[in-house]
Amino acid sequence: MRAGPTRRLESQAGNSHLHGAVCHGSLHREVFMLRPRLVVVSLLVLALAACAGIETRTDYDPGSVDKLTGYRTYAWLPSPHTQNSQVYNPIVESRVRKAVEQELQSRGYQEVSQNPDFKIGWHGAVDQKLDVQTVDQYYGYAWDPWYSPFYLGPSVPETRVREYQEGTLILDFIDAASNKLVWRGTAQAELRESASASKRQERLNEAVHGMLKDFPPKPKK
Template sequence: MKALKLLLITLLLLVASCSSVRVTTDYDTKTDFSNYKTFAFYKKGIDKVDISDLDKKRILKAVEYELLAKGFTKSKNPDVLVNIFTKSRQKVDIYNNNTYYGWHPWYYGPNFGMHISKYTEGTLFVDLIDANKKELAWQGIGSGALNTSGNITKKEERIKEFVAEIMAEYPPEIQ
């Protein structure tokens, strides 16, 4: 019974760690972010992003939703240009649960609990570029496990989660 509980706890921790998005941000400390009220997408930069057009649309729709919720308006003469960039890589995690006693197909005794988890980790960069200065003003970076199951609904939810976590850090709290 202890072994089953230990395995269940390990799996829950694994699922929880894969579902979270780790976010970091960087910004120009001399920028007055309260001056930014309008945005547009930086088409030249977005066209270079090496992901499917469908995923680009999903990301841009999520970014637009978050900016509109923050009081921005979309404009042909924007204060900031929004650019995105993505990276992905395969990850393998090995978890060793040490030794526990329990049932084994050939005997009752110690089991060595080693679990291997393979997944794709994605990183999404969201850049806000000062349209007048043509300089990067703010960058949010989110990293976490991607949904590669083929379930489109779950993929869209994961993209929204990534973008929401990143944009929750904008505007920065300037100290």
């Protein structure tokens, strides 16, 4: 992405505006009004960087592709026994199951109580993360003398450190006949404590859809 042409256009408009300010004796006010605008843009960049999406990955046993393609029915494995109530609790489990069942049933899979083709297990984790962002006040690039005759001083980097929680959801598909893991999906995203119940369900639905959008995997030619 080339910034030169855009910056020249901005320079022309900015010089014209500042020229008018000189003529009307308001240069001092105009120059100092630029700094808050630049800071606001820097903060906006930080905010957009923080709004990361959901990262999904999948892995599977290449020798089990034919089995995966032939699956039609499934059943759930018992939930893991753990003391981590933040992840393993009835509310979270209900949301995970709802998201998975909604996605699978929309693809024609059916839940059964006996003799399923595959079984589903899930795991979750919450980790503390740090997000470090360093942004120059002047949109992240150096200030060129030709940009404006009114130089506002050097570009000062601004570093912000943000602590957040990252959630991980893992889905395992186990072949019922061999009791062998044949497919795994992983989703990771930032957790938002302020999110409503409906928004949390929506995010889980999005994560599960991202994992299962190419399921079953196609045989490699």
